[in-house]
Amino acid sequence: MLDPRLAKDTIAAIATPPGDGGVGIVRISGSRSREIAEELFRAAKPAFTGLVPYRLHYGHILDSDGVELDDVLCAFMPGPKSVTGEDVVEINCHGGRAVLAAVLQEALDRGARLAERGEFTYRAFMNGRMDLSQAEAVAEMIHAPTKAAMHLAQVKLSGVLGAKIADLRARLEHLRAQLTVAVDFPDDEVECLAPEELIATSAEVRTEIDGLLAAVDRTRAWREGALAVLAGPVNAGKSSLMNALLGRTRAIVTDQPGTTRDYLEETVNLDGLTIRLADTAGMRRTDDVIEAAGLEMGRELMDRADLVLLLADGTLPLSDETLATAGSLDAAKTLVVLNKSDLATFDAKLGQPLADLGLEVMDVSAKTGARIDALCSRVRERILKGAGQPDPDEIAPNARQAAVLDEAAEELLGLEQDTAAGIPYDLLGVRLETACSTLSGITGEIASADVLNSIFDAFCIGK
The missing domain is CATH 3.30.1360.120 (Probable tRNA modification gtpase trme; domain 1)
Structure with a gap:
């Protein structure tokens, strides 16, 4: 400490x-x-x-x-x-x-x-x-998983976020000054602050805060990497697909069902986007306590995943487990991979019931590598969800900064609602003061020792 x-x-x-x-x-x-x-x-x-x-x-x-x-x-x-x-x-x-x-x-x-x-x-x-936002950017530069993440950290290291917060605070402080005058000199019509002006100015600042918060989700995959989970029944080819995506042998591939008992995780870079691949245990009914725990762990990973790659054997009718899993997944976060297209018994129509559920279906051969490049491209596109490359001047707050911004936005929304409800100006001043001091937590003008220690303790010794 x-x-x-x-x-x-x-x-x-x-x-x-x-x-x-x-x-x-x-x-x-x-x-x-x-x-x-x-x-x-x-x-x-x-x-x-x-x-x-x-x-x-x-x-x-x-x-x-x-x-x-x-x-x-x-x-x-x-x-x-x-x-x-x-x-x-x-x-x-x-x-x-x-x-x-x-x-x-x-x-x-x-x-x-x-x-x-x-x-x-x-x-x-x-x-x-x-300022504190620049100090955090130093750590983000060190741990940046991609060139895009490095650039996002560099933007904040240059002081752009601190300058933005300073501008928002200055506008709110000016509003506080006007509010103080309105409280101290209620009969002075020249200096009086109209409720409509107070609400409008607060809403403008809040809108800009919302824009910063939107950048958090928009750039998260670039800053932190994404999680793609391989799921499906035993022997569908999950381990083979993981090896094909990695371009090397990492997962054990055998004809024996249930080879993967919990999950394996590896990292792959898809054109600058870092993706953690998790190969989960094959879905099936089991009395094996260890395997059952692995299946539950896989379910939790699917819930957290940015994208689920649901594998199915394209030479066999869909299993009840596959259909049940498909029905429980969010179509926006699921991509069905119909494997074993290299075999003569492969039938693309076997994936139709999954397509009928609104799921996107792609056929590949994990064994020969057929359409693996196309799958990689599609995985990248689906995870980014149209976000594309970050804007060169994108300001992307980290998780702590986002929490502070969200708290300030909530305070301003409360200010606008209280103003519309006719709450006295002296009480509204408390809302404004809280919003200002909250924002200062991003740049560090007001920050507790616990906050500072939690930030700097995450650094390596020597930085």
């Missing part, structure tokens, strides 16, 4: 992912960062007199006994124009785990403290280098 009382400490951490690599970075931030770095660093040039800001210096890191640990590039960035708003030093080492750990330990031995999760970004937020 981040403690504001420790904000004066000089902190250090490895800023690159764990593992072996060509380059690794040890980052130091705080008032003693330059002092600590210059104790560790010996420049290759004899004329070196100290770290010059914004310049890479080549040299070596020495341990306390004067033994060389690594040859490095060292950069010093003085505050407040640094990533954290404090003096920052970054030591570019070779990326071996032992090397980075040794360099970090030397920094700690000379007075730095090991950084907490997200503490570098937290300090950037506390020092005014970014």
Whole structure:
């Protein structure tokens, strides 16, 4: 948990992912960062007199006994124009785990403290280098599953969401000022705020909030990836289809029914869209406790899925389990895959009862790969539901921000209803004040310690 009382400490951490690599970075931030770095660093040039800001210096890191640990590039960035708003030093080492750990330990031995999760970004937020929405965008950039998700995070990192929220708040604060005047000077006809104007302004802001909330659903698949669940009776070819979609063998394929007892999950990228494929246990009546639990788990996955791929054997009449499952599924989230089109006994008409239920039906051969590319394209289209690529300037709030926006919108709707009902202006001011303070939770002007800790604790150490 981040403690504001420790904000004066000089902190250090490895800023690159764990593992072996060509380059690794040890980052130091705080008032003693330059002092600590210059104790560790010996420049290759004899004329070196100290770290010059914004310049890479080549040299070596020495341990306390004067033994060389690594040859490095060292950069010093003085505050407040640094990533954290404090003096920052970054030591570019070779990326071996032992090397980075040794360099970090030397920094700690000379007075730095090991950084907490997200503490570098937290300090950037506390020092005014970014607002809370930008800090969250840093984490979203790190975890972006696709290039589109990365771009959506970059838009927020640029400060567009913070600026939008600031504009909405400014309009509501202006409305609050007018409301205050109307309460304090009720007989002043020039300054009096008409109820119709109050309702109209609130509705305009709420409409813009609703637009931001609409972007949450519109971009969710790009930001978080989507879940596609393979369901169907035993031996319909779910595992074979999963392997065909992945382009490699992942699920075990046998003639023995019930091979998949619970579910397997793998990730596939369909033209920039990340999709989690879940291969569930084959649907059938069973007295096996473990298999029954797997079937129940599959049912729960289907309920949560963005798209259910309901498989059927195109050489056999539809089973009662398949028809029952099809009847319980949402047609908008279901795509029927009639498998085994490579066999002579395949009959596309066997899927007609499912088409009669309003379900889209496609025939494929998981074994030969026939029409698998067409299926991939259709899966992508169905999951995106016409959303297409995100707009270059799309502002896509995350789940926390969406909850805050929804709360503010509810408060404004209540304000409009109370105004229409003739509630006194002084009471309406409470509604406006609540809406304003709620919106400030997105950018962090008003945010509890619990909220801040929950956000920054999700970061990795070193960021």
